[in-house]
Amino acid sequence: MSSPRLPKRPHDPDLTVAGEEFFFPDVRTTVNLFAIHTRSVRRDWNYPPHEHPQYEINIVLAGEQVMVVDGHSFIQRQGDLMLLRPGMVHSSRSSGQGFTYFCMHFDIDDKLFLSLLSRLEQVLFPADGAVAKQMGPALSKLLDLSALEDMGISGDSVAKRMRIQSAVFELFATLWEAVSSEAAHLPGRGYVQAELAHQIASRLQGRVNQPYRQAGSAEKQDGIEGISSELGISVSHCNRVFRSVFGVSPRVYLSELVLHEAKLLLADPQWSVQQIAELLGYGDIAHFSRQFKRWSGQSPTSYRKSVAPESSSE
Structure with a gap:
């Protein structure tokens, strides 16, 4: 999965000036x-x-x-x-x-x-x-x-x-x-449902890859509602079709994507937990830390130490 655009550092070029950008789709096919x-x-x-x-x-x-x-x-x-x-x-x-x-x-x-x-x-x-x-x-x-x-x-x-x-x-x-x-x-109703479920998954992936998310966007409950509206279907139908194909709800699937992205960022010690929380759309570091621990069983700092033992403290 591609990491989101990272915060500007003093020695970096001006990352706030967005040029052309293209995200290739993730490939998770066996x-x-x-x-x-x-x-x-x-x-x-x-x-x-x-x-x-x-x-x-x-x-x-x-x-x-x-x-x-x-x-x-x-x-x-x-x-x-x-x-x-x-x-x-x-x-x-x-x-x-x-x-x-x-x-x-x-x-x-x-x-x-x-x-x-x-x-x-x-x-x-x-x-x-x-x-x-x-x-x-x-x-x-x-x-x-x-x-x-x-x-x-x-x-x-x-x-x-x-x-x-x-x-x-x-x-x-x-x-x-x-x-x-x-x-x-x-x-082939099954094919139509599978195609719709993959469209939902693609949009969920886009939510995770979207650079410079608004603060608090990961905490809002309107992500699935927004996707349902884009596709012209009800939230209940969105949830039902997605679960029938992927075996989990869209919200759980999105949480797994965010967790994966969080782990990628935590493995790079140059970014603080605060910065990562902001990148992932959390309004405050405390909420991100609680969510990460609920998903992974570890705090962000503990996970970082396990994958990058020599990283500096937050």
């Missing part, structure tokens, strides 16, 4: 990748019916395969993409000739992304369709990583894993863009 591989098989190859708890992306690179998904048979030709949801029973076999395919299993904790994927009724996306075409360049970048062995980057090296993660996130971004238009016409 992705687990399993059994990423390419394989060339013979004309008599087959894989028995099975299921797994992850999503699967399967693309035929050459030839064609027969894929049976939940009892429905599909001919998957070169460039065709299949997106299988967790729990789908599927099997595959050659269609009388050998073929080459790419396969990747994954799970991801982004609720909005998962909600979008869960709405899709389609499992096969043909090579000449919009989804497969859009994903082509990102997929090629991922497949090119097989050449890393020739570059001396082999095995389970950190560099190789980082490159794989980078390519996979690019693939997911393209998948999101491509699939969003496909899913736009489908019913």
Whole structure:
């Protein structure tokens, strides 16, 4: 998370003259990748019916395969993409000739992304369709990583894993863009709720990142009311939708964001607790100290000593 703009110090340039500023969104997404591989098989190859708890992306690179998904048979030709949801029973076999395919299993904790994927009724996306075409360049970048062995980057090296993660996130971004238009016409209250909850979360994050907050803004109870008004929904609906997606109320979520920001600032001994309280929008240091202790079980000064033992006293 980006720290808010800090108070002006005597030897600093004039920080009160605001220039252009842009906050990138926080990234708190966890992705687990399993059994990423390419394989060339013979004309008599087959894989028995099975299921797994992850999503699967399967693309035929050459030839064609027969894929049976939940009892429905599909001919998957070169460039065709299949997106299988967790729990789908599927099997595959050659269609009388050998073929080459790419396969990747994954799970991801982004609720909005998962909600979008869960709405899709389609499992096969043909090579000449919009989804497969859009994903082509990102997929090629991922497949090119097989050449890393020739570059001396082999095995389970950190560099190789980082490159794989980078390519996979690019693939997911393209998948999101491509699939969003496909899913736009489908019913899906869950997706709408997840999207609204993420809009609320984004605005809560903006409240924390907002530089030079007004004194007492963190103590006011109108933060959620303001966001509800911006989105044109009631406070009760705002709370209900947010809790259904994130499992906590918006107020608790905001408290967690403020606590995280407070810890970042306390880890830097050049800023006093008084300054940090002001930055976070508290009218007085006593209230900030009480809130911080309630959240973390430690006073701000005690926490600072635990992470920066040589810091000077407040």
